Structures are given as C-alpha cells and as structure tokens.
Amino acid sequence: MSPEESAAREGLVRWGRSMFERGLTPGSSGNLSVRLADGYLFTPTNSCLGFLDSERLSKLDGNGKHISGDPPTKELPLHFAFYETRPSARAVVHLHSTYATALSCLADVDPNDAIPPITPYVVMRVGKVPIVPYTRPGSADVAPLIRAKAGDHPAILLGNHGPVVAGTSLEAAVFATEELEETAKLVLLTRGMAIRHLAATEIADLEATFMLRG
Numbered sequence: 001m002s003p004e005e006s007a008a009r010e011g012l013v014r015w016g017r018s019m020f021e022r023g024l025t026p027g028s029s030g031n032l033s034v035r036l037a038d039g040y041l042f043t044p045t046n047s048c049l050g051f052l053d054s055e056r057l058s059k060l061d062g063n064g065k066h067i068s069g070d071p072p073t074k075e076l077p078l079h080f081a082f083y084e085t086r087p088s089a090r091a092v093v094h095l096h097s098t099y100a101t102a103l104s105c106l107a108d109v110d111p112n113d114a115i116p117p118i119t120p121y122v123v124m125r126v127g128k129v130p131i132v133p134y135t136r137p138g139s140a141d142v143a144p145l146i147r148a149k150a151g152d153h154p155a156i157l158l159g160n161h162g163p164v165v166a167g168t169s170l171e172a173a174v175f176a177t178e179e180l181e182e183t184a185k186l187v188l189l190t191r192g193m194a195i196r197h198l199a200a201t202e203i204a205d206l207e208a209t210f211m212l213r214g
Ligand SMILES: O=C(CO)COP(=O)(O)O
Pocket: 028, 029, 030, 031, 043, 044, 045, 046, 047, 072, 073, 074, 075, 094, 137, 138
C-alpha cells in the first residue's frame, strides 16, 4: 500500500473518532472520503465515525468502482459531485452536526447565503454557504444540485439534512466543517439580536490576505 493511502486511512480513523467524540455527528450518521492518486477511500455505509477500522474502509478505483473493504456510504453521488466539480478537492466531510443541521431546516434562511459573515474565520475557511433543496439520503438526485453550486462553494447545506464540505486535504475539510458548525451555532445563539456583520471592505481584505479556500 502506498504511503499516501496508509496516511489517508489513518487520517480518516483519527478525524472520524475526534468528530464523533465531540458530538459532531450522532450514531452512524455522516460519512468521509479522501481522493488518492489511484482512487478513493470512503467510510463504509452504516459505520459509526467514532469506531472506523482502517482495514475495512471502502476503497474505490478512479472510476468509482468498489474494489476492497466494506460497502461504501450510500452518499457516493454526493461526494463525487464535489470531486467532479472541484479539481482541488482531496477530501469531503458530511456530518449531521446539530447547529448546521438546524439552520438547514429553517424556512426563512437565504438559500444562496445561509451563513452570514459574522467572524473572520467563517469568511476565510468557509465562504458563502448555499442550501440545496431536500433529497432523500443516498439519492442520486442530489448530484446535479451539488454540481450546480460546488464549483463556487466548497461548503453546502443539504436541506433538512446537514452540512457537506470539500477541502484540499482531510484536515482542511474537517477544519472548515467545524468552522461552519461553530458559526451556525453563533448565528442561532444571536438570532433576534442586533448583529454587526463584517463590512464588504473587511471581507475583501480577508480574501486578499488569506487566499485559503480550496
Ligand atoms: O449520513 C448519512 C446519510 O446521509 C449516513 O449514510 P451512510 O451510513 O450510508 O454513510
């Protein structure tokens, strides 16, 4: 096995456990993937992110064919929609984290911009977050909805379901997902309060200084 693949397996187990233990996705919800030079690693369907076994992770070849390990997550169309539209994407994280999922259930949130720019890190790590309409978990119907947005947006909320975020590494995707979750929490905590949003000039300054998002 290549050093790249063993590091990716170890990263999936370590980050999966860390996120599960911090309550970022309950039960067997959520799924993770990493793009390798010769294919993809996915978390198996119905697996708990807290207890992944590196040898049982699902390996797919470059064409998306399952070649080893347990059967992959049913959200393959969701993950591949990101990989197909974002050549820079090396990992995708999908969780059912409480606050981002709560936002995805609200009827009065702007579907093109669900997370207001209230702190610098959400601008730097996440950017504008659209919401795509609800589709059944695992349905291929999500793919065109994601493909229409993912080229411009590494982070998307699935309506009535939860967040999905692509990154240039697994660590980057996890950090962006955590930032999205924390910002969703701040947004909900401050609902109804007078908020000072970052000004357009402040956002432009952050974007010019930290061209970080992938
Ligand atoms: O979050 C999930 C579906 O959206 C979990 O599905 P899997 O167990 O198939 O990965």
